[in-house]
Structures are given as C-alpha cells and as structure tokens.
Amino acid sequence: MPVKFVPPSSARAGTRPGGVRVKICGLTRPEHVGAAAEAGAVYGGFVFFPKSPRNVGIDRARELALTAPLGLAKVALTVNADDALLDEITARVPLDMIQLHGAESPERVAAIRARYGLPVMKAVGIAEEADLAALDHYAAVADQLLIDAKPPRDAALPGGNGLAFDWRLIAGKSWQVPWMLAGGLTPDNVAEAVRLTGAAQVDVSSGVESAPGEKDPARVAAFVAAARSDVPVLR
C-alpha cells in the first residue's frame, strides 16, 4: 500500500507563505538542473517521451537526477507508459514523483500509484468547461493534478506546446488534492496566471527555453521570480 503523499501546507491550502511552488519541466542537461535549483524551483521534470525535443533516456535521466540537490523534487514525466517502462525508470532513476501526461484512465493512475509507491500527478487537458469534470475523477485517485491546456487535435505532443487555456475556467476553484497550473506559462504571464487562478503551484517547459529542449537560465530565474512576485514582503 503506497504512503499517501502529504504536500506542504502551502500547496494544500492554496496559500503561499513561501511563495508559489515552481516546477521546471524538460531538463536535459546538468546546467538545467542547476539553473532550476538555483532559481528556487522545487520540482524538476525529466521527460520520457521519444517524440519530445526534451526526451531523455534512462541513463541521462539517472545522471541528471543524481546531480539534483536536496530540495529539488525529481519528477518523471511519462505518456501512456506501460509497466515495463515504468519498472525500468523507477528502478534506475531516483525519483520523487511520477507525472502521467497521456490518456491514462483513473484505474491506471491508481494502479501505477499502488505499484510504485510514489506520488502520482495526473495531467488533465482543459479547453472548455466540459473538460473540468475529469479533474474530479482524477482527484479521487491521484496525489496531485496538473491542469494543462488541451493539445490541438493534430499535435505531436500532449503537452509542452506553449499553449495556454482560458484561466478563467478554473478561477477560484479547488480540488481535494493539490494542483499545479501549466500550459503556455512564461516569465511575462505567470504572475497574472497565478493572480487569476489562485494557483499555489505552476509548471513550465517551453516558456523558459531559448530553443526546444534548451532551458535558458535567465528565463528560468525570471520565471521563478515572477511566479513568486505576489508574495507580500515582510518589513
């Protein structure tokens, strides 16, 4: 029986005593891991999806994960992965969380959570009001939700497309598990996204890159600073 993931109180309550918690996804080099940690991100994501320009093999992901300092939670992003692939990833890469970014059913999410004993974050694509119902279904089985833009029908990737959805669809809403906002976030729009949605956690990939798969340390730092810009300064 996996241990239920208990997030920090800031993520549970939607309050931000220490600032919004940031995930930088699609790290492909040790410098990216360093830049994310240095900027103050609390999660770093490794993509295991061959079609992505951010794909890392298991060997590279292991090397990257071993360079991550304490305080940067290591997240494996997979898309409709079978047990054989997940067995290999979890056996070789030190991880803190599994992110499911495909069409995994609630039953599959529950099975993965039980099999690996790691917290599981399920991504749900949103384009319109009707898509929100899925969040309730997955909140019953996942440790966290990742609320992303629904990819275009012909997209090669189910995420990492730099597309935002209408944030007003989730403004003021909450679920029974912590959630993270994603999709088209950049250093320029993340503060507004946080203000509008009340997100306590945000996730970014393409918005902090200089080219696909190339994280730009200056953009990473600017993103984290902007995400936390609504934290009141204590004098």
Ligand SMILES: O=C(O)c1ccccc1N[C@@H]1O[C@H](COP(=O)(O)O)[C@@H](O)[C@H]1O
């Ligand atoms: O980043 C990728 O390459 C990727 C590939 C397959 C599934 C998901 C992927 N990224 C996730 O998508 C969101 C949104 O990305 P973006 O910021 O709009 O580029 C991101 O937070 C990743 O978790």
